[in-house]
Amino acid sequence: AAGAPPPPATFSCIPAPMLSGITKQPSDAAAAAWPSCAGGSTKLVWWGERCGSSGYQIQWSGVYAIDARTGAVLPSCVRTRPNQATPSNETLFWLGECGARPAAVPSMPVIACTDPFTRKWLSSLPVDHA
Numbered sequence: 001a002a003g004a005p006p007p008p009a010t011f012s013c014i015p016a017p018m019l020s021g022i023t024k025q026p027s028d029a030a031a032a033a034w035p036s037c038a039g040g041s042t043k044l045v046w047w048g049e050r051c052g053s054s055g056y057q058i059q060w061s062g063v064y065a066i067d068a069r070t071g072a073v074l075p076s077c078v079r080t081r082p083n084q085a086t087p088s089n090e091t092l093f094w095l096g097e098c099g100a101r102p103a104a105v106p107s108m109p110v111i112a113c114t115d116p117f118t119r120k121w122l123s124s125l126p127v128d129h130a
Contacts, residue, residue: 013113019058020047022108030093030104037065037077038104046095046105050112057099058110 014022023043025031031038038044042065051059065077079094081087087097096102099110 013111014058014109016050016112019049019112022046024105024108026104037074041068042066042074042077043068046108051098056112058112059098060095060102060108063094
């Protein structure tokens with residue numbers, strides 16, 4: 001539709017209800033740093049939450065790997081944000097921090113779209129009449 005916002009893959013913010021299940025592939029260097037979990041036969045899935053004083057920034061809380069063919073979760077391939085006063089380099093690399101992208105995935109969104117934008121985007125999706 002004319003004037004409709006682009007799909008999530010092409011804009012730099014993400015509607016807050018979609019902060020779970022974001023699949024992004026890390027850089028090749030990042031994949032090499034987690035070889036049994038981030039590679040050609042796997043997909044990485046992130047989940048996050050709103051953060052910051054406005055509530056429009058995103059902090060990624062964790063990432064896990066799934067088998068790209070079957071969708072099965074790989075149990076030894078989960079990273080979560082530890083409760084640290086100062087994030088470790090590993091946490092910053094894989095999960096970033098509030099409003100800052102993880103170094104492993106520079107294209108990861110870190111801004112939650114405003115509610116009016118989200119409503120407009122959701123209203124542009126096709127309606128399932130099944």
